[in-house]
Amino acid sequence: MSRPRIDRRKALIVGAVSAAVHARTARAQNEAKVLVIGAGISGLETALLLQEQGVDAQVIEARNRVGGRVLSLDHIPGSPEAGANTMGAGYARLRDAAARYGAAYKPNSQSYLRGLEIVIGDQLVPIKQWPDHPANVLPREFKTDAPWRYYGRFMKDHVPLPTPFDWLDPQFAHLDVSFDDWMLSQGASSELIDLCCNHKWEYNNSTHDVSALVVMMEYLWGRSVFVDNGVQSSFVFTGGNQRMPEAMASHLKRDIHFGREVVSMMSTKTGAEARCADGTVYRAERIVCSIPFPVLRRIHVDPAFTGAQRAAIWSIPRQMVTQVHLVPKAKFWDDDGYNPGMGIAHGPVSLLMPTWGGDDPNDVTSLMALMLGNKAERADQMEESDVKAMVLASIEKIRPAAKGKLEVAGYKSWYRDPFSSGDWTNLGPGQVTRFAEKMGAPHHRIHICGDATGLAARGMEAAMESAERAAVEVLAAL
Numbered sequence: 001m002s003r004p005r006i007d008r009r010k011a012l013i014v015g016a017v018s019a020a021v022h023a024r025t026a027r028a029q030n031e032a033k034v035l036v037i038g039a040g041i042s043g044l045e046t047a048l049l050l051q052e053q054g055v056d057a058q059v060i061e062a063r064n065r066v067g068g069r070v071l072s073l074d075h076i077p078g079s080p081e082a083g084a085n086t087m088g089a090g091y092a093r094l095r096d097a098a099a100r101y102g103a104a105y106k107p108n109s110q111s112y113l114r115g116l117e118i119v120i121g122d123q124l125v126p127i128k129q130w131p132d133h134p135a136n137v138l139p140r141e142f143k144t145d146a147p148w149r150y151y152g153r154f155m156k157d158h159v160p161l162p163t164p165f166d167w168l169d170p171q172f173a174h175l176d177v178s179f180d181d182w183m184l185s186q187g188a189s190s191e192l193i194d195l196c197c198n199h200k201w202e203y204n205n206s207t208h209d210v211s212a213l214v215v216m217m218e219y220l221w222g223r224s225v226f227v228d229n230g231v232q233s234s235f236v237f238t239g240g241n242q243r244m245p246e247a248m249a250s251h252l253k254r255d256i257h258f259g260r261e262v263v264s265m266m267s268t269k270t271g272a273e274a275r276c277a278d279g280t281v282y283r284a285e286r287i288v289c290s291i292p293f294p295v296l297r298r299i300h301v302d303p304a305f306t307g308a309q310r311a312a313i314w315s316i317p318r319q320m321v322t323q324v325h326l327v328p329k330a331k332f333w334d335d336d337g338y339n340p341g342m343g344i345a346h347g348p349v350s351l352l353m354p355t356w357g358g359d360d361p362n363d364v365t366s367l368m369a370l371m372l373g374n375k376a377e378r379a380d381q382m383e384e385s386d387v388k389a390m391v392l393a394s395i396e397k398i399r400p401a402a403k404g405k406l407e408v409a410g411y412k413s414w415y416r417d418p419f420s421s422g423d424w425t426n427l428g429p430g431q432v433t434r435f436a437e438k439m440g441a442p443h444h445r446i447h448i449c450g451d452a453t454g455l456a457a458r459g460m461e462a463a464m465e466s467a468e469r470a471a472v473e474v475l476a477a478l
């Protein structure tokens, strides 16, 4: 049988041509007018706004999913949220985008702090007995409040800012001190601050590393956006909050490139370039970067960031949050007669928070053991398996009825996550004045978006706000 003759020269030519075609296709895929780094809310919204204006934008993302710090744990009953929990009625941008991209949302039936008892030391203090408990150091008129509610009351009586937008007004710059210093200056005792703030605290890691102006802004802003016609009001996306970024992504003309971890960015006279850990190189006229600052500080940028922006990228604090998700095998709270959840002043966990995720709004589908600040830092120093064991042991110590009734279903450390390196980033004492209006400025061909650079809102709504600013900047520059 005669074998077909292989023409070596022809084969080489065919090979070279196909390599060139392949390289050209790959180059075309890796070139766009604008490169958007990060498929969280801010990156997706920037790309969609640019696309709406006829700009060709390519989104790349380090992880293999969209959403960034919006993450619904779909493998756990009730899809508890590991990231963003809720949006307020006044999240106008996010709600408008939800309507545009077809993401359904519904009123949030589960108040964040619903169904909690108080734990002092190892002792569970039923919330009904709290007003008369010896550990209750709240002022007499507030003794019926749970400790974690008190700082809100304190703010109501003491915040001098007329509106949330005044946090940047130079006349209030003297309040750019630690929240702790400010509370002390207003007559609160350290004992009170410790009990009410430092075990369950949502602005960085304690009252010491956040500016009082940030807490005031967020308090006033929260009071306006989480209220509708005088009634507390918030929303969640149907089927889990991650459905929102997924809906956004489905409207992009270009497929998102996943698994592309950017390790360096460069601006030249003629264009911008981003290099990824896997060797892929992307070129564009402009880059929009949504990488959170604690991650951005590890990325090589040429020319380097300078001045206040560089200082902000390097020093802005990040909140540490670590969670263990638990599925109840039986309703241990029916056995001991307490509420299922707990706000824990001492011990390794900050909160045991139920998710009421069943068809029946009283069904607890899972519980999240939440560790914040120093408690999260302690957990992050341990092996994941040891954290899970520690959490179970500490719950069972307080609630013997829970023994053997909780199954570990999930673990999430936002600090250990290399593409977040923490949760929220809130400006520290002195940083509002130094950084707030400078840190989101364009840097050569790189434009910055992301929640930390929003000035009029917080969380997901700040991410949307920052996207609008970045898109407008890019459109003006092209």
Ligand SMILES: Cc1cc2nc3c(=O)[nH]c(=O)nc-3n(C[C@H](O)[C@H](O)[C@H](O)COP(=O)(O)OP(=O)(O)OC[C@H]3O[C@@H](n4cnc5c(N)ncnc54)[C@H](O)[C@@H]3O)c2cc1C
Pocket: 037, 038, 039, 040, 041, 042, 043, 060, 061, 062, 063, 066, 067, 068, 069, 070, 082, 083, 084, 085, 086, 087, 260, 261, 262, 263, 290, 291, 292, 295, 321, 414, 418, 419, 420, 422, 423, 424, 449, 450, 451, 452, 458, 459, 460, 461, 463
């Ligand atoms: C536990 C928790 C609870 C929260 N609760 C609320 C809430 O109730 N309400 C609210 O409004 N907000 C809440 N937030 C905050 C909200 O999730 C964020 O403000 C918002 O999602 C931030 O969006 P972003 O696009 O700015 O950043 P991110 O979501 O962090 O997006 C950045 C993207 O960049 C990607 N990336 C990072 N590094 C690289 C790299 N080197 N190369 C390529 N891609 C990279 C990331 O993977 C990510 O997808 C919460 C967050 C957490 C973690």
